[in-house]
Amino acid sequence: MLTMDARSTKHSTRALFWRITAATAVVAALATLVAQSGNVAMALGMLTSGGVAILAIAIAGRRYRRRGDVSTGTRVLAGPVDERDRRLVSRSWAITGLVVVGGLVVALLADGMGADVKEAPAVLLWVGLATLVASFLVLDHKS
């Protein structure tokens, strides 16, 4: 019979496996779609960045299984998370949502004033990612 710890580790490993599999499938499907439209360089960029992200999740999972006592960021990437981690992640995503929606409104206004908004979603994507990481680090440090 499995103990609670063994069950939790088994569940965590299975969740990590499915997380990595799903991420790989999504990145591969999107990269194929982009490559089909003729943007092969962009597809290669997507595969590279997706590969780096998947590698980060795998390393976080390995660290968690081996060391147990790890940082909040590692727990969030590899799971399982506790109540405090969940609250931190929720608040970080909330700040990201506010920033992206605000940025989109500014982009639409800028378009009305004659600016080119072709790059706006790409800029907002990176701003959103940076906001997510920065707000998570600040909230984790504060709480």
Add this chain to the structure above:
Amino acid sequence: MSTPRTTDQFPLIAAVAIGSTVAVVVPCALLLREHGPGHMWLGFIIGGAIASVGGLIAGWRVYRRPDRATAADRALVHAGDERDDTVLTRSLAVVGLLALPLASGACIAIAVDADALAVAGALTFALLAALIVAFTVYSRRT
């Protein structure tokens, strides 16, 4: 612990809110009148006015008729208790979670020659709709 709200706070808060809105909307509308297409500036003023009236109604309900105020009213005027804050945070978290994959999708759509303005507009309204749906669902569940 939430700060007690008194009805005599409402006129001051309403005046500050209207002042701030005018300070943002009027310069933007003037810029749009100079540089924007057609009557976009007029639409911008009307949109700002409708949003301000909505905010005032919410404020009036929160400060003058607290028994009738909904979670959405309290969230709109930042006068919510701990439960309202949790609902708002979780709803905005849904928006944040959706924003990154949708922005990636928008980048891909623009890369395959979709109209950038239409994509940015659709993305904005999709995220606002997600916020309203998530807020309604979480507010009913908790």
